[in-house]
Amino acid sequence: MRFLIIHQLDNPSAEAMAAEAALIKTMLRDDPVVVRSDVLLSSSRLHQQMPAARLQVTQAHAPVVLDPWMDTAEYTRSFLQIDVPDHEAALAWAQQWPVSHVDSVVEVRAVGCPGGVHCVSGDIPAEVQPDTEHFMVIIHEESLLSEGTVPPQSVLDGMERYNIESVESGILLAGHGLHPSPDGTRVKFTAGKSSVIDGPFSESKELIAGYWLIQTKSKSEAIEWAKNYPFPVFNSATISVLPVVGLEHKHV
Numbered sequence: 001m002r003f004l005i006i007h008q009l010d011n012p013s014a015e016a017m018a019a020e021a022a023l024i025k026t027m028l029r030d031d032p033v034v035v036r037s038d039v040l041l042s043s044s045r046l047h048q049q050m051p052a053a054r055l056q057v058t059q060a061h062a063p064v065v066l067d068p069w070m071d072t073a074e075y076t077r078s079f080l081q082i083d084v085p086d087h088e089a090a091l092a093w094a095q096q097w098p099v100s101h102v103d104s105v106v107e108v109r110a111v112g113c114p115g116g117v118h119c120v121s122g123d124i125p126a127e128v129q130p131d132t133e134h135f136m137v138i139i140h141e142e143s144l145l146s147e148g149t150v151p152p153q154s155v156l157d158g159m160e161r162y163n164i165e166s167v168e169s170g171i172l173l174a175g176h177g178l179h180p181s182p183d184g185t186r187v188k189f190t191a192g193k194s195s196v197i198d199g200p201f202s203e204s205k206e207l208i209a210g211y212w213l214i215q216t217k218s219k220s221e222a223i224e225w226a227k228n229y230p231f232p233v234f235n236s237a238t239i240s241v242l243p244v245v246g247l248e249h250k251h252v
Contacts, residue, residue, distance in 0.1 A: 002041070002111040002119075003090040004178060005080040006208065007097070009104050019102070027098050039093060041081040042174065044136060044213060047243035053223050055239040063227045067219075069240070076242070079136065079211070081111070081174075087185070094187045095194060103191070109184045113177025113210065115156045115232075120163055120175040120212075132215040134173075134244040135222040139231055141181055141207035151232035158230035166214070171225060175212040219243065 025045075051068035084090050087110065094106045111119065166172035178184075182200035201207060212229075216222045222241050231237050 001086060001090075002081060002083050002176075003087070004109045004111055004176065004208075004211075005082060005090075005094055006076060006107040006109065007078040007080070007104065008076050008107065009102055023098050039082050039084055041083055043078065043080045044134070044244045045078045046076060046136070047245045050219070050243040052243065053219065053241040055223070055226055055241070057231055057233055057237040057239060058235070059233050063239075065223060065227070067223060081176075087183075091185050091187070091196070094185075095196075097187065097189065104189050106187045106189070107184060108186070109181070109208070110179040111176045112179055114180070115150045115177070117156050117159050117163070117177060119177070120167055120172055132217060133219065133222070134213065134215050135219070136240075136242040136244050137212040137214060137222070137226050137229070138240045138242065139209050139211075140238040140240070141209040151234075155230060155232050159232070162228075162230055163212075166212075166225070171214050171216060173213045173215055175210070177210040178208060181207045213244070 053065060053067035054069040056064040056066070082090060082093055084093060087108070090108045090110075094108050097104075097106050113119070163172060163175055180199075184199040184201070186197040186199075186201070188195050188197055214222060214225060216225060219241070226239055226241050229239075231239060
């Protein structure tokens with residue numbers, strides 16, 4: 001069973017973000033539990049200097065692009081995908097996160113689109129191409145809460161087609177829907193101690209409903225890809241385009 005591990009920092013300084021990035025890089029490279037197991041499938045760290053972009057999508061109007069998007073409220077720093085037997089095992093893995101002096105949250109979310117759109121995760125091989133940049137495109141959960149989490153079948157079919165076309169063109173490396181946040185769990189690290197918080201979580205604005213990992217020649221090309229994606233939109237949808245650095249895939 002696959003889970004997305006979302007690592008977030010609590011209002012850090014630039015120095016703290018750099019130190020945390022180095023800590024995670026060391027963990028992924030040197031930790032024997034991580035290196036020697038088949039649990040960790042992929043890891044993606046977000047770029048610290050390149051600003052993100054955000055799209056506001058509605059049914060009636062063309063997407064509104066905010067680029068650069070400088071609101072740093074979420075401070076998401078990295079995404080990891082793991083393969084373990086169940087949620088309890090995923091939580092146990094997340095609790096092994098290296099402790100630092102920076103307060104942080106590690107969120108555990110099961111992978112799988114509620115509407116049945118197939119994941120792009122090794123089922124259709126995709127290779128990282130040279131001279132490309134990598135971006136995480138995220139749809140936030142608040143976009144789906146008002147009308148429920150399952151879009152109409154026509155929308156799901158359009159998403160499926162766009163995913164397949166993007167894989168065939170070499171743009172889409174991975175893509176997953178996530179189980180709703182009430183089924184998720186967070187491990188909060190504060191002052192070197194950890195606590196477990198079960199979903200649902202109150203701040204729906206920055207929660208993730210699904211993501212796509214893409215490779216393009218530029219950020220503007222990534223934004224254009226996102227503008228053309230048939231996202232599930234009921235009233236409006238919030239989409240983030242986040243620059244990625246340190247992309248590592250084992251099986252994905």
